[in-house]
Amino acid sequence: MLGEAVKEIGGAVFYSSCASHAIGHKTGILTKLSFRDKNCLEEFTIPEEDIFALNSKNTTSIRNIYYSADRERRTCTALSVADPFTINDIPDNIDSQIYHFAGLISGEFNNEMIKYLHNKGKVALDVQG
Numbered sequence: 456m457l458g459e460a461v462k463e464i465g466g467a468v469f470y471s472s473c474a475s476h477a478i479g480h481k482t483g484i485l486t487k488l489s490f491r492d493k494n495c496l497e498e499f500t501i502p503e504e505d506i507f508a509l510n511s512k513n514t515t516s517i518r519n520i521y522y523s524a525d526r527e528r529r530t531c532t533a534l535s536v537a538d539p540f541t542i543n544d545i546p547d548n549i550d551s552q553i554y555h556f557a558g559l560i561s562g563e564f565n566n567e568m569i570k571y572l573h574n575k576g577k578v579a580l581d582v583q584g
């Protein structure tokens with residue numbers, strides 16, 4: 456509803472992992488957030504053991520102000536940004552057919568990480584930032 460403040464978990468990593476898991480795919484998540492916000496992980500629908508959460512100084516948080524009921528007209532403001540991902544963040548025991556990069560903010564991952572995972576499987580990029 457217009458004029459109403461709503462706080463919710465969202466973003467490509469949240470929605471794509473929920474969809475992938477819902478249609479029966481084995482899905483894992485590598486995410487960074489401030490462990491002060493670790494309760495946010497409870498919102499994911501995939502099994503807890505398939506969530507690899509790394510501590511970060513901040514959790515990525517975005518404020519969206521919508522100007523139309525269809526949410527097409529909006530202003531997005533980054534309130535805080537998690538630390539970028541590195542190749543060293545990737546767990547050694549991960550073997551996947553598809554590696555989906557679901558970034559919200561520019562700089563969350565670099566080209567070297569994409570190239571590295573491309574050598575291990577298919578890469579899908581969902582860049583919003």
